[in-house]
Amino acid sequence: MNATAVMPPPRDVVEADVARALAEDIGSGDVTAMLLPDRDDVAYLLCKEDAVICGRPWFDACHRALDPDVTIAWRVAEGERVTAGTVLATLSGRARALVSAERTALNFMQTLSGTATITAAHVDAVRGARAPAPDPQILDTRKTIPGMRAAQKYAVRVGGGVNHRMGLFDAVMLKENHVRAAGSLTAAIRVAREQQPSLPLIVEVETLDQLREALSEGCERILVDDFDAATRREAVRIAAGAPFNRAIPLEVSGGVDLPGLRAIAEDGVDCISIGALTKHVRAIDLSMKLGPPPGS
Template sequence: MLTSQDLKNDIVATVRHALSEDIGSGDVTAQLIPAEQQATARVISRQDAVICGVEWVNEVFRQVDPSLTIDWRVKDGERVVRDQVLFTASGSARSLLTAERGALNFLQTLSGTATTSRHYADQVEGTGVKLLDTRKTLPGLRKAQKYAVTCGGCYNHRIGLYDAFLIKENHIMACGGIDAAVATAKRNEPGKPVEVEVETHAELEQALNAGADIVMLDNFSLEQMREAVAFTAGRAKLEASGGVTDEMLRPIAETGVDYISIGALTKHCQAVDLSMRLID
């Protein structure tokens, strides 16, 4: 589970790293501007989108120059339209231009993730299913993208390899079977969710008998999913995975599964087109 403190710590560290790789020994181009020159910049979205990344932008400006001020016109999770003003920032012209790319990189990427998530969430509205992200995130932006997914109306799967079990085919083989894998998981880390990936009805039955909390139905057909829902009868949560396309998403949701995991929420996101211009 992603806590607010985890996220706050991650924002500070991630922004520090991003600025280090961008600014390095100093912004040589910004030094062309007189040190005393003040300016105001306006950032707009060049497309319809769902916004995410307010605190990352705030932290970029804070680390570059704490005297910069930001006036936000939107908040995380809000839908915006083309040419809508997102925020204005004022202060040292040098600082504004040094912070520009780092701030927009976070905002465009996380808004892209939130926008993609909203696209999928809208398609299953009213079904009761929860759409889950995966670990297919951009390196270094795991927690940021996980947060962005929630801003788009979807939900987080495990954050990493440490907070929940996901026992897949290779784990099952190495452990000597589903029953042994689940038993060892519950003994090693009692209280942590145990999920088992299955490929057949027989494996589903084994996972249920072993006491799995969640069973991932890997590439099941719609009919197989409906049968799995009826057979499970609430003994465990069911998650559909694999072959999830726009066309198949709602039919899968309507089988009665509890979750659908979609790697595309974080893996296929396209950055939102943003623009920053000095206005005085």
């Protein structure tokens, strides 16, 4: 996919991410880069495996933080699928700055491309599973690298996924502890509606009886947690039938992996949330080398 319509986090968020990362890496100064002559040079960015490319705003910000006059010529779009051996970009700037920014820029790019790539694989796996009905949404979770949530959730969107809540502030999500404290699922839903009437309400259920309770009481989404296949299909049947008529989307969470994903999608659920999109990060193999790209 080409994710040109996906908006990155605000510029100040990207720049703050980059400032922290550069300070961590450079510290009091890059003593190795000082060995290089401080002159203009060129470099190229190479992708060594098939991937969905993501992270250009962070890559650019790393280099511009150290050399405001650097020129970066991208050959691929954000969200584009590329094959191994693709030259992603060429750069022209001060040699020391290019080398000092290299690792931090690559760290952002390889991590976010990894998240976008694995998300795209999950989106591909459910495509057409419920045709002619819409494909279920692939959702992320809050299982992100500390300090990198906005960036990783952006990468999920670039890969074709959809963001769950950003944090503990933008949606109410009732789980077993909240139900236990309130005395019942119905009581917990009513307290949540009373205290946070303007926020989306997501309700996790552990039994079919709780599902009926949540459907009757109402919320924005119901999460069926760790249901086996037969119970999951019965949950879909109940939610789709009278008097509920699919008014509330069903989300599956827990025990979801790529090999079993399509079977879950075919059961008719609306959303599937997967912590592994951002938790089990496998970085894409990228490198940046001084000099012109091969064959140029």
